[in-house]
Amino acid sequence: xxxxxxxxxxxxxxxxxxxxxxxxxxxxxxxxxxxxxxxxxxxxxxxxxxxxxxxxxxxxxxxxxxxxxxxxxxxxxxxxxxxxxxxxxxxxxxxxxxxxxxxxxxxxxxxxxxxxxxxxxxxxxxxxxxxxxxxxxxxxxxxxxxxxxxxxxxxxxxxxxxxxxxxxxxxxxxxxxxxxxxxxxxxxxxxxxxxxxxxxxxxxxxxxxxxxxxxxxxxxxxxxxxxxxxxxxxxxxxxxxxxxxxxxxxxxxxxxxxxxxxxxxxxxxxxxxxxxxxxxxxxxxxxxxxxxxxxxxxxxxxxxxxxxxxxxxxxxxxxxxxxxxxxxxxxxxxxxxxxxxxxxxxxxxxxxxxxxxxxxxxxxxxxxxxxxxxxxxxxxxxxxxxxxxxxxxxxxxxxxxxxxxxxxxxxxxxxxxxxxxxxxxxxxxxxxxxxxxxxxxxxxxxxxxxxxxxxxxxxxxxxxxxxxxxxxxxxxxxxxxxxxxxxxxxxxxxxxxxxxxxxxxxxxxxxxxxxxxxxxxxxxxxxxxxxxxxxxxxxxxxxxxxxxxxxxxxxxxxxxxxxxxxxxxxxxxxxxxxxxxxxxxxxxxxxxxxxxxxxxxxxxxxxxxxxxxxxxxxxxxxxxxxxxxxxxxxxxxxxxxxxxxxxxxxxx
Amino acid sequence: xxxxxxxxxxxxxxxxxxxxxxxxxxxxxxxxxxxxxxxxxxxxxxxxxxxxxxxxxxxxxxxxxxxxxxxxxxxxxxxxxxxxxxxxxxxxxxxxxxxxxxxxxxxxxxxxxxxxxxxxxxxxxxxxxxxxxxxxxxxxxxxxxxxxxxxxxxxxxxxxxxxxxxxxxxxxxxxxxxxxxxxxxxxxxxxxxxxxxxxxxxxxxxxxxxxxxxxxxxxxxxxxxxxxxxxxxxxxxxxxxxxxxxxxxxxxxxxxxxxxxxxxxxxxxxxxxxxxxxxxxxxxxxxxxxxxxxxxxxxxxxxxxxxxxxx
Numbered sequence: 001x002x003x004x005x006x007x008x009x010x011x012x013x014x015x016x017x018x019x020x021x022x023x024x025x026x027x028x029x030x031x032x033x034x035x036x037x038x039x040x041x042x043x044x045x046x047x048x049x050x051x052x053x054x055x056x057x058x059x060x061x062x063x064x065x066x067x068x069x070x071x072x073x074x075x076x077x078x079x080x081x082x083x084x085x086x087x088x089x090x091x092x093x094x095x096x097x098x099x100x101x102x103x104x105x106x107x108x109x110x111x112x113x114x115x116x117x118x119x120x121x122x123x124x125x126x127x128x129x130x131x132x133x134x135x136x137x138x139x140x141x142x143x144x145x146x147x148x149x150x151x152x153x154x155x156x157x158x159x160x161x162x163x164x165x166x167x168x169x170x171x172x173x174x175x176x177x178x179x180x181x182x183x184x185x186x187x188x189x190x191x192x193x194x195x196x197x198x199x200x201x202x203x204x205x206x207x208x209x210x211x212x213x214x215x216x217x218x219x220x221x222x223x224x225x226x227x228x229x230x231x232x233x234x235x236x237x238x239x240x241x242x243x244x245x246x247x248x249x250x251x252x253x254x255x256x257x258x259x260x261x262x263x264x265x266x267x268x269x270x271x272x273x274x275x276x277x278x279x280x281x282x283x284x285x286x287x288x289x290x291x292x293x294x295x296x297x298x299x300x301x302x303x304x305x306x307x308x309x310x311x312x313x314x315x316x317x318x319x320x321x322x323x324x325x326x327x328x329x330x331x332x333x334x335x336x337x338x339x340x341x342x343x344x345x346x347x348x349x350x351x352x353x354x355x356x357x358x359x360x361x362x363x364x365x366x367x368x369x370x371x372x373x374x375x376x377x378x379x380x381x382x383x384x385x386x387x388x389x390x391x392x393x394x395x396x397x398x399x400x401x402x403x404x405x406x407x408x409x410x411x412x413x414x415x416x417x418x419x420x421x422x423x424x425x426x427x428x429x430x431x432x433x434x435x436x437x438x439x440x441x442x443x444x445x446x447x448x449x450x451x452x453x454x455x456x457x458x459x460x461x462x463x464x465x466x467x468x469x470x471x472x473x474x475x476x477x478x479x480x481x482x483x484x485x486x487x488x489x490x491x492x493x494x495x496x497x498x499x500x501x502x503x504x505x506x507x508x509x510x511x512x513x514x515x516x517x518x519x520x521x522x523x524x525x526x527x528x529x530x531x532x533x534x535x536x537x538x539x540x541x542x543x544x545x546x547x548x549x550x551x552x553x554x555x556x557x558x559x560x561x562x563x564x565x566x567x568x569x570x571x572x573x574x575x576x577x578x579x580x581x582x583x584x585x586x587x588x589x590x591x592x593x594x595x596x597x598x599x600x601x602x603x604x605x606x607x608x609x610x611x612x613x614x615x616x617x618x619x620x621x622x623x624x625x626x627x628x629x630x631x632x633x634x635x636x637x638x639x640x641x642x643x644x645x646x647x648x649x650x651x652x
Numbered sequence: 653x654x655x656x657x658x659x660x661x662x663x664x665x666x667x668x669x670x671x672x673x674x675x676x677x678x679x680x681x682x683x684x685x686x687x688x689x690x691x692x693x694x695x696x697x698x699x700x701x702x703x704x705x706x707x708x709x710x711x712x713x714x715x716x717x718x719x720x721x722x723x724x725x726x727x728x729x730x731x732x733x734x735x736x737x738x739x740x741x742x743x744x745x746x747x748x749x750x751x752x753x754x755x756x757x758x759x760x761x762x763x764x765x766x767x768x769x770x771x772x773x774x775x776x777x778x779x780x781x782x783x784x785x786x787x788x789x790x791x792x793x794x795x796x797x798x799x800x801x802x803x804x805x806x807x808x809x810x811x812x813x814x815x816x817x818x819x820x821x822x823x824x825x826x827x828x829x830x831x832x833x834x835x836x837x838x839x840x841x842x843x844x845x846x847x848x849x850x851x852x853x854x855x856x857x858x859x860x861x862x863x864x865x866x867x868x869x870x871x872x873x874x875x876x877x878x879x880x881x882x883x884x885x886x887x888x889x890x891x892x893x894x895x896x897x898x899x900x901x902x903x904x905x906x907x908x909x910x911x912x913x914x915x916x917x918x919x920x921x922x923x924x925x926x927x928x929x930x931x932x933x934x935x936x937x938x939x940x941x942x943x944x945x946x947x948x949x950x951x952x953x954x955x956x957x958x959x960x961x962x963x
Binding site: 212213247517 | 743793833860899900901
């Protein structure tokens, strides 16, 4: 971090001040000021420490600020006048935080300002040398002093008593000194700041502390308040705004990097940092009062919340905007009655499927149930001789479902009558896929079976190296599926392998094909993005426990649960986490999205409805047993099964 | 901004240009037409060139020019392509890099050169062996996004070490088959043209871009803003660079453009699109774009590489 800043500044400085010659130690200006050393280098010239030779018997130091006037001769005269006028204004200021002005003069192409030498350290240096994070109490003291001097400047009047506010315009830690008494002093008043040469060429590094309106040429007291907010943010977080993307203070909450800071101080600083000047504090004085109220509370009873304090209207109004991360009210639906509940004889681990007016769901009582979607009444049930861990697929009124009885059953979706059965050599725990008149289904016998959907006859089968429990993807002339030992296969429709990918553990989660990219999740905890045509890995994303959940995509976000108790949203363009949502149990349920909300179950017994864009909880519903089944959504109703033997219908 | 176009329109006295509607100045209509005098086009070609039949192989055009003001070229351009045909074809591969150095005193060109070469070395070292491996073998293939992240991080480390006072933007585009993986820092840009629409894929890491996103500056204000060249992120800025890396599937026949700000800040997007539409070849388009930027004043180095995928 520190190095980055140094590099940034060195590039900037090189561009701005290349070729400027500093005065050498020992040179004497006006027969009076003997240069000792350079204190700092700026875009317009340097600041020197000098000794005032008028005081031969004592050592009196002064600071001499040099402004090199590079303007053409016509401009130079105007420039000199402006300099003199501003020097006079500064000399008339009287505030403990503002250094005294002793003298000014012009010499060849340079103007000089002689002022009080402050023996201390600027806050940037202080911050960089300070181990750890600054405490809130210290920063509040400085902030109050800074508000006081800003208020003095903003209320400045000309010699006739007319308001003539002075805008500091460049408040930042390096322009604030901490003197030997621990008091705040402002340095580097913006003399002729408007006359700095325009920047040429591409440069790295922004001002970082300036308000947005300053880039439109607007300078106002509100701009100084913003810069003070930016300075306080930097002091408390140690994050240098010159190397962060500009105007990202709100995205980098103070209390995230410095948990010792109170919510009140964060709110005060974020109020000062509003993009809209009208939403900041109305004045530096108003900000000072808010800080003093907070200081009183912190030094007194720590338990009394702010709210009775005299934070001004602008601050109060913008509290909401300043706290965008505030959690919204969460509706718990645990006591809300579902639209209906359907009870089976055993656990529901598989996901329901909605087709037409019916909901189909398989249970561990070996039955497949067809239930009226509107009222939850049983329409028919079909008994197999094994558990039904996976959902069916329905095509043209025929429902296909695999069972642990080793059979693939084809049943009339309307009546529940058997059409045909296909026998595998092991239990079937995978969901089928219909494509090109065929059913593609994996089994624990290690085979992917391809079965003619109308006759139930085998077209071909392919032997994988272990059981296949995921639902295959069929697209074009390719079939993609993984197996329990981690191999992931791409076959053509003649059962010839085109490529293979190997995860470190089994692939139980069903792959997802989206826009030429396959998303494959594994028990090794990873999400892999693979180019479907070549098998090349585009990216991978690591969760902390096995993934059994099958992913879904909404916009640029891939949503998938993990046994590490989280639902993840991953940017499919680069595999970076957008957000994660924590539940209290494994998330083995597959998420389903509709209308900007993602629904997912957890082993903690709850179904969660979460906003896709933000990852924030909208509501949750709590069942009486774990939910590993995935929700099915149709006509604004969410259907979800639980280990508690029930299928629930809830309003989405 | 449109001076060079007015100049062109003023110069052209061909019968066709008189029958063309005047250029709607300020319009961003991608279908607006401008005659292109320097391309040696027959007037009647204008409407026939697009849609150009998609090539059966990767086609690449590139052009670079120091511009009208600078004496140094601080831009760097790298282009690699590879194809293997036969019974078991490998996916075609392309790597295209544009970097715009900064820092003056030859530091900029050092930084951009080192960054471009380092990125290309790391990418090719990681990708080529698996590309040339037997497709039926279980050869472990690296994650392409990770390769790009690794490569741009290494480019950054190398620049920080060797040219501590310099910096550079960098936009790198790796194409494997129909997958594009982009890495990006700074204000060099990548665009794609697909289905007749041009889309900018990269986001400038510049102060004015951020102000535009915040609604604090309009496009017009940003184009002339005195600080329009100030970046907040670049290679060589220090350790811990946060580069943008994105992958995207390209449809057949897609055109990819990677260029420096010496092009895009002088020639508006819809004119870039139009020049490409109206050029007889990808290479002609590159040269016409450089010419357009020079006509507009050419204050900066101009670099452009255009790639068209097989259709």
